[in-house]
Amino acid sequence: MIAGISVLPSLKKYVLRATERMTLIGRPTRILLLGVGLGIITGLTAVAFRSLIIFSNSLFFPHDPQVGLLFGRWWRYLAFMIPAIGGLLVGGIMYLFFREEEPLSGVPEVMAAVSLKGGLLNPKMGLKGLLSAITIGSGGSAGPEGPIVEIGSSLGSYLGQKLRLTGSELRLLAGCGAAAGIAAVFGAPLGGVFFALEIILGEFAINTFAPVVLSAVAASVISRTFLGDQPAFQVTAVTSLGSLYDIIPFLALGLLSGLVSVLFINALYKGQSLFGRYKFSSWLKPAIGGLMVGVLGLALPQVLGEGYHSVTAILNGNILWWTALLLVFAKILATSLTLGSGAPGGSFAPAVFIGAMLGGAFGQLLAFLFPGFFVYNASYALAGAAGVVAGALNAPLTAGLIIFEITGTYKIVLPAMIVVAISAMITKRMKGSSVYTQAMFKAGLPVDQLRRHSHLSSATCRQAMKRDIMAILPQMSLHDIIKAISRTDQLILPVIDDNNKYLASVNWSQLRLFLEEEQTGGLIIAHDVMIKVPQVNADDSLSLALMHLIKNDMQEIPVVENGKLVGLIGNKEILKGGF
Structure with missing residues (x-):
């Protein structure tokens, strides 16, 4: 001891x-x-x-x-x-x-x-x-x-x-x-x-x-x-493209993968909206979602968990096409219920499952309808998995590479590239977002637009903010506020207490409502006209500050650190600090 x-x-x-x-x-x-x-x-x-x-x-x-x-x-x-x-x-x-x-x-x-x-x-x-x-x-x-x-x-x-x-x-x-x-x-x-x-x-x-x-x-x-270093999926039969004729079915599979990706993205959104609409206690929602998934699992137990055993089964042709097609929609529903209820987990593995079932059903149906032209092999299921991952996650490069690595065979690369390209293009055209970015848009975070100015993510508000600023106390009279704001180029006047703790702000648009009362002078004070406005922390990125400015149609917002006012930042400071 x-x-x-x-x-x-x-x-x-x-x-x-x-x-x-x-x-x-x-x-x-x-x-x-x-x-x-x-x-x-x-x-x-x-x-x-x-x-x-x-x-x-x-x-x-x-x-x-x-x-x-x-x-x-x-x-x-x-x-x-x-x-x-x-x-x-x-x-x-x-x-x-x-x-x-x-x-x-x-x-x-x-x-x-x-x-x-x-x-x-x-x-x-x-x-x-x-x-x-x-x-x-x-x-x-x-x-x-x-x-x-x-x-x-x-x-x-x-x-x-x-x-x-x-x-x-x-x-x-x-x-x-x-x-x-x-x-x-x-x-x-x-x-x-x-x-x-x-x-x-x-x-x-x-x-x-x-x-x-x-x-x-x-x-x-x-x-x-x-x-161990064994591939995640053991496959027995994978073929690559032997001729231009072989491209046609994978073009069609890419189209189907894109449509299913859009369905998957929409279903996840609907699942979140469904559980958000009902006022259950937050701790109870994952149990309700789990109960619904459990009932679905009585008939189709393949939808439970990650489902990688079922993916291996469809790769080797051990699931019939009509069952695989049914599992596509069942897995979408089960995943929407699980993640929509707030249970922690990812959507990548479900996307692999959905795409593999879609590709497997497509390949088996081709072999059934045109037995002299097509023979089922794992390439369809693997390419379908890559296609849905590429479309749903908006990650075509990642999709193609991961499917190649988890199977350990290079033969899948060419078919997967075709399906990935078509699926990603269709999803982008029809939806414009992925399962990830859709969640951020719902939370009011337009990350895709801000990434066009990715350099703003590296700089912080501390580096660009205006430090020499004017602030006022809550008890300042309206007359003194108007005099103060007319002597500065600030668009807002932060209101602080005696310990420099940020409380709220006063701006011109709010003051105009009280200009007729100016004669009453001391009767109206800063505490009466101050309003809450968005604020950022000193270590937040310039992209977050820009998002608040755009979202709230403002030109300037306060910067705080540990609750205390340290500066102001606006469009001018962001342009100087980010470029």
Whole structure:
């Protein structure tokens, strides 16, 4: 016991010394080393997360649910309650420890933090992501990619905050954590890299590429050391394109994948709206969603959990086309109920399932209708999976690479490229958003538009704000307010208390309502005319400030730090600071 106590101070000193040394290293080298270290940590976390999902599944389903849910002893019919029990556990834990209402979770929350908050993420995000092991293990229709991205990105952001890195470095480390998480969970380092660049960071700059690659490689090595390096899906028959004639069915499959992707995106939105409409307690909603999924699982147990066993089955032709087609719509419904109820989980694995079933049904139907021309093989199911992932997630590069990596066969690349291109184009034309960006638009965060000015995400309000400003006290008279605002070029006058704590603001449009009362002078004070306006923190990105200005049709907003006023920022300051 004494030895254990003496080790802790030594370990703390070692960490502090390592932190100090890290700050002395040049920026490029420091980021590369941090990327590798983050990849190792995230890889170990992903292995533990995967093991937690397996343990949770064995706890909730001691027997294979796909074997014993529909037929068997009478008590097996009660298995539809299992997803509800899992939802009740998740809802209760989230209510107790994550009670704050967050408009976003999973990948959209990381995207918003990277684009609008300079990569600042709450470490509690990672802990919340771990709850998805209960969701998936108890039969909820969700995947692990959203939670592991949360976990990896929050680890990267936490590490960067402890080292006091800049906003651009925090963003990069969050991207490294996301790449490492995807690489470790799916055994797909290339897919992890492009997921981070294409979805999380939204850019392919040279200075971001190397750290992200090293982080993904390190995580993948750790994952393969513990989990093995076998492809996620074992396929027996995959063919590539032998002639131009072979392109035709994949063009048609690309069209179908795009339409199903749009249906999937709309269904997820409807699911969120459905549960948002009814005033159930937040902790009860995941249980209600789980109960609905459990009832659906009585007839179609393949929709429960990730569904990777069923994906392997359709790849090898062990599911009939009409069943596969039915599973497409059943999985969309199950995923909408699970994620719409607020249960933590990702939409990547369901998209793979939906696309594989769609492609498998399409390929089998072709072989049935035109037996002399087409023979069923796994290429249709794999290309369909890539197509729905590309369309639903708006990530064509990621989709093609991950499908290639998780199958370990190059033959799928050409068919997948065709389906991915057509599906992504159709989804973009018809919907214009992905499952991720749609959630952000619903929360009032137009991240896609702000990414056109991605440089604004790297600069903070602290760097660009106007510091020499005029502020007033709540008891200042209307007459003095008008005199004060006429002597400054500020568009608003922040109202503060004696301790410089920001309270509200006074602007010209509000003052005009009281100009006729100017003669009463001291009867009207600042407290009477001040109004609440949007504000930003000093470490928020310029893109977040710009979003508030556009959304509220304002020219200037206050900047605060720990509740105290530190400056003002407007369009002029953003233009100077971001360009």
